[in-house]
Amino acid sequence: MKMAGLLFSMARNSAMSRAVPSMRNEIRDGVRDAVPILFAIFVFGLVFGAIAVEKGFSPLEAGWFSVIVYAGASQMAAVDLFDQQVPYWSIVLTVLAVNFRFTLYSAAMHRNMAAFAGWQKYLAMAFMVDPNFALADQRARAGQLRPAYYFSLSLMMYFSWQLVTVIGAWFGALIENPDRWGLDFFLPVYFMALLMGFRARPNWLAIVVGSSAVSIPVYFLLGTPWHISAGAVAGILVGAVMAKPPHDPDQGAEGAQ
């Protein structure tokens, strides 16, 4: 009787320690997790809008760019290149190089989207950027990633980006030096916190070391954006090489001999 009572209370506590996955909770979590990202988006978007105008884009063109591409780093690179009269194919190539990491995110997201309908998967990928990928991957590992969480998070990010692009384009010239508030460095601080959030994953340190060992030299030799792809590939290889085969229960007795 005592044993049954103990097991029952253990099971009950276990169930209560996990939030009930209602749509309201999912949306609440998505909105909550979006907040720090919005800070980075506000700054990044304002800067992009202002720079795009400086490089010859109208606010309409800059806004349209943000709506259909929705990838800040590549947008920054592209507006700069448009201003320099480089060959068009070179701009396409640069955008592909900067956004190559999305392909890696896309592959990793496949197993995270079991709860998504077919059309939701494509929509989900359309809104994928670094922060919501990292959060989605963590969320999927912790339980299950649900569309309500993902889309509330991602849509807040998306619409913020559009809004600040246009504001930056219109009022960019008026923005004073944001360095005093460190806003230009908010994203690296945020990413460092995210990176640390992954440290329970297998071989985390080895992957970080492997990625850095390649990313740093490439950053100084070839510059951005190559260091991201190069470092990422190196880190991923480390993860693959150091992976342990899944435990086979049938071999347990043999292994013990």
Place this chain on the structure above:
Amino acid sequence: MTDLMWLVVPLALATFLTRITGYLLIARFKTMHFRLEAALDAVPTAVIAALVIPTTINGTWPEFVAISVAFILSYKLSLPWVLFLGMASLIGMRALLG
């Protein structure tokens, strides 16, 4: 539509392609080798490390301090606190060093 508005459309298509290609490639696998699964597990760590680590050594002292603070505090504090204190140290250092 202006010329520029047309010119950025292929960039959008290219970007969308990057966003779905990985998914489509992986979807073809019925079973997954454990090393492939480990590789996918490693993606966020590897990419974000590649993004962040160079910034730790490429900036000035305020940036290094801020990143280090974020690193250390992440062991004990939740994300909002890490961000707040990391940014506070950045702003403080920049004010101090000018």
